[in-house]
Amino acid sequence: MTLKAFVRLCLLPLAVIMIAFFLLPMARLVIVGGSGNSGLYAYAAILLEPRYRATLINTVLLAMTTTAATLVIATVTGLFLQRHRFPGRAVLIAMLTFPLAFPGVVVGFMIILLAGRQGLIGDITQTMFGDKLVFAYSMEGLFLGYLYFSIPRVILTIMAAVERLDPSLEEAAKVLGAGAWAIHRDVILPALGPAMVASGAIAFATAMGAFGTAFTLATNIDVLPMLIYTEFTLAANIAMAAALSIGLGLVAWAILALGRSFSGGTIAAAG
Amino acid sequence: MRNRLIFAGQFVFTLAVAAFLIVPAILSMVAGVTANYFRGVRSGLTLQWVMQVWELYAETIARSFAVAFVTLGVTLSVGIPAAYALHVRGGRLSRAIEEIITLPLAVPGLAIALGLLLTYGGFGDFRRSWLFIVVGHIVFTLPFMVRSVMAVFSLIDIKTLDESASSLGASPWRRFRDVIVPNAHSGILAGSLMVVTLSLGEFNLTWMLHTPLTKTLPVGLADSYASMRLEVASAYTLVFFVMIIPLLVAMQILADRDVRQGTRR
Numbered sequence: 001m002t003l004k005a006f007v008r009l010c011l012l013p014l015a016v017i018m019i020a021f022f023l024l025p026m027a028r029l030v031i032v033g034g035s036g037n038s039g040l041y042a043y044a045a046i047l048l049e050p051r052y053r054a055t056l057i058n059t060v061l062l063a064m065t066t067t068a069a070t071l072v073i074a075t076v077t078g079l080f081l082q083r084h085r086f087p088g089r090a091v092l093i094a095m096l097t098f099p100l101a102f103p104g105v106v107v108g109f110m111i112i113l114l115a116g117r118q119g120l121i122g123d124i125t126q127t128m129f130g131d132k133l134v135f136a137y138s139m140e141g142l143f144l145g146y147l148y149f150s151i152p153r154v155i156l157t158i159m160a161a162v163e164r165l166d167p168s169l170e171e172a173a174k175v176l177g178a179g180a181w182a183i184h185r186d187v188i189l190p191a192l193g194p195a196m197v198a199s200g201a202i203a204f205a206t207a208m209g210a211f212g213t214a215f216t217l218a219t220n221i222d223v224l225p226m227l228i229y230t231e232f233t234l235a236a237n238i239a240m241a242a243a244l245s246i247g248l249g250l251v252a253w254a255i256l257a258l259g260r261s262f263s264g265g266t267i268a269a270a271g
Numbered sequence: 272m273r274n275r276l277i278f279a280g281q282f283v284f285t286l287a288v289a290a291f292l293i294v295p296a297i298l299s300m301v302a303g304v305t306a307n308y309f310r311g312v313r314s315g316l317t318l319q320w321v322m323q324v325w326e327l328y329a330e331t332i333a334r335s336f337a338v339a340f341v342t343l344g345v346t347l348s349v350g351i352p353a354a355y356a357l358h359v360r361g362g363r364l365s366r367a368i369e370e371i372i373t374l375p376l377a378v379p380g381l382a383i384a385l386g387l388l389l390t391y392g393g394f395g396d397f398r399r400s401w402l403f404i405v406v407g408h409i410v411f412t413l414p415f416m417v418r419s420v421m422a423v424f425s426l427i428d429i430k431t432l433d434e435s436a437s438s439l440g441a442s443p444w445r446r447f448r449d450v451i452v453p454n455a456h457s458g459i460l461a462g463s464l465m466v467v468t469l470s471l472g473e474f475n476l477t478w479m480l481h482t483p484l485t486k487t488l489p490v491g492l493a494d495s496y497a498s499m500r501l502e503v504a505s506a507y508t509l510v511f512f513v514m515i516i517p518l519l520v521a522m523q524i525l526a527d528r529d530v531r532q533g534t535r536r
Contacts, residue, residue, distance in 0.1 A: 006443035007359055010352035011368070014413075017349060018372055022410050025386025026378070032389050077288050080281040094523075095289040098296070101515055103472035105493045109508060110295035113302070118309065118501055120298060148295075151288065180277075209379030212474040212489070216496050225381050225475075232385065232479075242389065245382035253377040 036239020078158030104212020161195030201259020302505035320506035350416035380475030423458030
């Protein structure tokens with residue numbers, strides 16, 4: 001057998017699996033999305049129908065807030081951890097990256113333990129102010145959950161980027177008389193830009209599509225994945241569910257592609 | 272003095288973030304072995320909840336492992352040859368194929384699951400079996416295996432190795448088996464750990480694909496969060512942690528070893 005034939009043979013199983021179990025189902029999803037009672041209007045309904053549009057806006061706002069908050073938190077901690085050596089640093093890093101492999105459902109449960117009916121925050125506020133603060137089963141709880149699983153991913157990317165920074169640039173700025181604040185604003189943050197765009201895009205796409213956390217916290221939180229799920233299972237509106245998931249997939253894919261074109265690397269969205 | 276203050280401020284902030292991530296995990300581990308969480312640890316420590324989880328959900332744990340290992344088997348036997356072929360071939364078509372196989376990472380699991388249901392939901396026996404879940408997991412984890420192996424190929428000079436074996440008269444299959452695969456072992460190991468970890472924790476796809484008779488561990492977890500008392504849910508989560516932490520540690524060790532080798536090189 002020639003090398004060329006062998007290489008083709010190597011690709012065959014991959015092609016079979018991807019076509020049968022990914023491309024074909026996706027094509028089917030697109031077709032089903034346009035073949036409900038309202039036909040192709042289902043795709044336009046995502047933007048035109050007030051209920052769907054409100055959910056879409058909610059989801060995008062939540063994903064944006066999550067991304068912004070995660071980037072701020074992760075940049076501060078990532079810079080700190082990579083710039084200083086102190087006892088216990090390795091333990092801190094381990095603690096910050098430990099939740100990396102938690103599925104969305106487990107993250108939801110973590111938020112219930114923090115801010116749920118029997119949660120820690122409720123206990124503390126009860127003893128301090130006599131009033132129980134419970135917010136796990138709402139948009140705020142979901143926001144906290146998304147923070148929980150975005151922070152570890154983004155911190156790792158930021159730390160790697162800080163490690164690659166060229167120290168001579170900072171020294172040059174210092175020699176030229178720049179203060180610590182000016183160095184951060186004009187030298188360090190711009191240099192971290194690509195890493196922040198890349199990891200921010202992943203955090204955004206993940207927050208858009210995450211289903212497990214919302215599912216654990218409450219079925220009535222108004223975000224796109226929950227809407228798709230309820231349209232499919234409760235309303236049996238399969239065409240609309242298909243159209244909405246195509247819309248969601250396109251947004252997530254576009255954001256990731258955009259992030260990648262800025263930074264060159266690829267990492268996965270999961271959760 | 273000012274630097275000290277900034278350092279202290281950043282340190283406290285980092286500590287707070289770490290606490291946010293780790294405290295709930297510790298709470299859940301403690302709750303899983305506490306007799307009555309509402310009354311706290313004072314009520315005594317017990318393994319009764321863990322036992323109860325075992326009675327109720329042992330089947331889901333076994334199924335999750337079965338799904339993970341079948342998924343691993345398929346991603347290994349499909350992913351390694353594919354990574355080799357994509358690397359050797361190069362060019363625009365290979366990049367396009369790579370792009371397509373990484374699409375399942377961008378498309379939310381819910382959409383993939385819906386597509387699979389709409390396409391194969393009519394094949395009753397397949398739809399009802401746990402292999403339906405395996406199919407979803409393969410689509411979702413395959414890109415990780417392919418990329419992880421391709422990353423190693425781009426580090427070692429696979430073409431020279433391949434050509435020298437070829438000049439010694441080895442057939443493409445023997446070269447693949449005896450030269451390529453052994454040289455890619457670190458990427459294969461990293462990819463395998465990733466695939467098993469992801470498969471064990473996969474929920475988005477699995478929730479849509481499962482039937483009452485094919486529940487996996489994360490599906491059971493969601494079930495227990497919704498309907499069981501907090502102690503049982505916590506004990507179940509504890510079981511999940513015990514399964515997943517060794518995998519995470521192994522991945523970390525592997526990554527550290529790569530970094531060390533990288534600096535030596």
